[in-house]
Amino acid sequence: MNEIIATENLSKTYKEVKAVSNLSISVGKGEIYGFLGLNGAGKTTTIRMLLGMINPSEGKAYIKGKQVFSGSIDLWKDVGYLVEVPYAYPELTVKQNLEIFRRLRKVSDKDAINIVMDRLKISKYSNRKARHLSLGNAQRLGLAKSLIHNPSVLLLDEPSNGLDLAGIQEIRELLVDLAKNHGITVFISSHILDEVSRFATRIGIIHDGKLIEEIDSEQLKKLCKKELLLNTGDNEKAISILKEKHIIARFWNNFIKIDDADLISHPEIVSSLIVNNNIPLSMIKVEEEDLESYFLRTIKNK
Amino acid sequence: MKNFIIAFRVELLKNKKSRVFWATVFVFTFLPLMIGLMIYVASNPEISQKLGIVGVKAKMLGQQDWKGYLTLINQSLAGLGLIGFGFVTSWVFGNEHINRTFKDILAVPIGRLSMVGAKLLLVFVWCIFLAIVLFLVSCTMGFILNLPHWSNLAFADFVFRFFGATGLTLLLLSPIAWLTGYTRGIIAPLGFVIFTMIIANFTGLVGLGPYFPWAIPGLLSSGGQGPEFHLVLSSYILIFATFLVGFYATLKWWRNADHY
Numbered sequence: 420m421n422e423i424i425a426t427e428n429l430s431k432t433y434k435e436v437k438a439v440s441n442l443s444i445s446v447g448k449g450e451i452y453g454f455l456g457l458n459g460a461g462k463t464t465t466i467r468m469l470l471g472m473i474n475p476s477e478g479k480a481y482i483k484g485k486q487v488f489s490g491s492i493d494l495w496k497d498v499g500y501l502v503e504v505p506y507a508y509p510e511l512t513v514k515q516n517l518e519i520f521r522r523l524r525k526v527s528d529k530d531a532i533n534i535v536m537d538r539l540k541i542s543k544y545s546n547r548k549a550r551h552l553s554l555g556n557a558q559r560l561g562l563a564k565s566l567i568h569n570p571s572v573l574l575l576d577e578p579s580n581g582l583d584l585a586g587i588q589e590i591r592e593l594l595v596d597l598a599k600n601h602g603i604t605v606f607i608s609s610h611i612l613d614e615v616s617r618f619a620t621r622i623g624i625i626h627d628g629k630l631i632e633e634i635d636s637e638q639l640k641k642l643c644k645k646e647l648l649l650n651t652g653d654n655e656k657a658i659s660i661l662k663e664k665h666i667i668a669r670f671w672n673n674f675i676k677i678d679d680a681d682l683i684s685h686p687e688i689v690s691s692l693i694v695n696n697n698i699p700l701s702m703i704k705v706e707e708e709d710l711e712s713y714f715l716r717t718i719k720n721k
Numbered sequence: 722m723k724n725f726i727i728a729f730r731v732e733l734l735k736n737k738k739s740r741v742f743w744a745t746v747f748v749f750t751f752l753p754l755m756i757g758l759m760i761y762v763a764s765n766p767e768i769s770q771k772l773g774i775v776g777v778k779a780k781m782l783g784q785q786d787w788k789g790y791l792t793l794i795n796q797s798l799a800g801l802g803l804i805g806f807g808f809v810t811s812w813v814f815g816n817e818h819i820n821r822t823f824k825d826i827l828a829v830p831i832g833r834l835s836m837v838g839a840k841l842l843l844v845f846v847w848c849i850f851l852a853i854v855l856f857l858v859s860c861t862m863g864f865i866l867n868l869p870h871w872s873n874l875a876f877a878d879f880v881f882r883f884f885g886a887t888g889l890t891l892l893l894l895s896p897i898a899w900l901t902g903y904t905r906g907i908i909a910p911l912g913f914v915i916f917t918m919i920i921a922n923f924t925g926l927v928g929l930g931p932y933f934p935w936a937i938p939g940l941l942s943s944g945g946q947g948p949e950f951h952l953v954l955s956s957y958i959l960i961f962a963t964f965l966v967g968f969y970a971t972l973k974w975w976r977n978a979d980h981y
Binding site: 464491523 | 826
């Protein structure tokens with residue numbers, strides 16, 4: 420794996436509070452790494468350490484093999500970032516705000532502003548002052564600032580904040596396109612766990628400053644619990660019939676719940692059994708745990 | 722150097738449409754107009770009688786000639802310079818905190834040292850411009866009032882003290898830049914400016930003015946007589962050391978503090 424972002428035992432302690440503790444991660448080229456955690460878990464502190472804004476108490480952070488420190492200059496040519504709520508110079512227009520970042524990012528092509536505005540669909544607001552932008556468009560402007568120089572590394576802290584559903588989907592598609600088709604490495608933090616699970620190639624779960632789990636998105640699907648839920652005309656009779664066939668079933672919220680993995684893969688076995696015993700079957704479905712539930716279960720167990 | 726130039730141009734862009742700039746120009750224009758008006762009232766007894774307390778105050782201004790007028794302008798510069806220039810500094814360094822854009826300029830390929838240098842240069846350019854505005858409006862007002870007793874010597878002394886005090890005041894701005902960063906806002910630095918003015922007045926009263934950096938520009942511009950007004954070599958060393966300490970602290974804060 421071509422390692423683009425890496426941390427080695429990265430830690431940050433504020434007085435007696437350990438905000439981040441011995442964090443070691445490695446993100447390869449073209450990966451979308453979802454960094455998940457509750458509010459205050461240490462996500463923003465980690466991203467700020469990766470950007471040289473906060474000095475680690477211990478450990479090191481690397482981007483493209485170079486150690487990050489507050490005096491890094493050339494390193495940032497290839498890095499775009501959005502940290503927490505995006506703010507802009509309120510008295511300047513969208514275009515003027517982007518002009519500032521075109522210069523600070525040393526982009527010689529003046530057309531880069533129009534290109535990025537088109538990409539983020541904010542061209543029609545180009546002459547609007549930033550203070551008059553909606554939260555969603557301010558977020559798009561923040562993303563435009565982070566993309567204006569076509570970075571090869573993107574560090575995004577809660578980029579979906581303030582966006583409506585269509586906006587979230589657009590940003591998701593944009594990030595997937597950047598990673599898949601342009602080889603851009605994306606490190607994205609979020610507390611909207613279900614959302615990130617849809618497009619991240621790998622997920623790290625941070626809780627109380629510690630990385631408690633790191634999983635591939637494919638692996639995640641296997642790890643998320645599945646259950647078979649059914650409802651019948653006579654649930655008590657249905658359970659007793661299932662018991663006779665040595666199937667462990669239990670009541671749950673007026674439903675019957677079955678955890679057996681084989682039966683979850685073949686629900687037709689259960690449905691035939693119920694129907695053949697003349698019990699009307701009103702509902703049968705396989706319920707898959709979403710990342711949200713998986714995440715909450717994971718942190719509860721740690 | 723290239724990074725510094727980019728950073729400076731960006732600072733100019735940020736402040737090009739700033740209302741704060743025009744507000745400061747207004748204040749620095751307004752003051753000599755007011756002093757001129759008072760001189761006019763004081764030199765016209767029939768008006769000052771009609772204006773009651775304003776007329777009485779105007780009479781307290783002293784000589785209503787070029788020398789008296791220029792002395793008043795220089796004395797005003799001492800206070801206005803400290804407050805006005807201090808405000809400009811806290812604005813240039815503090816608006817990133819007010820607008821919450823500070824984090825956006827920390828990880829760009831320009832470098833934080835160039836950022837600090839560019840901001841400080843903008844402060845100097847802005848303050849020198851304000852001083853020139855004050856100077857030109859003051860002179861124009863003096864000519865409009867047709868003040869008596871023009872003296873080349875008195876004017877040369879005024880010019881020396883005016884721009885000398887301006888230069889010395891600029892050297893006092895770097896600690897304000899540091900305090901703006903350290904407190905992440907503009908309230909504390911403005912409080913600091915007012916505090917230093919109070920202490921400067923106190924040290925002036927007890928004869929320690931030449932050894933208190935924030936009193937030194939005022940002593941130069943007021944042109945008072947007596948040993949308590951005389952600046953000594955250590956006065957200049959102190960004020961320069963204040964600049965260096967403030968500049969170093971600002972750089973250090975930008976580079977080494979945790980920016981959360």
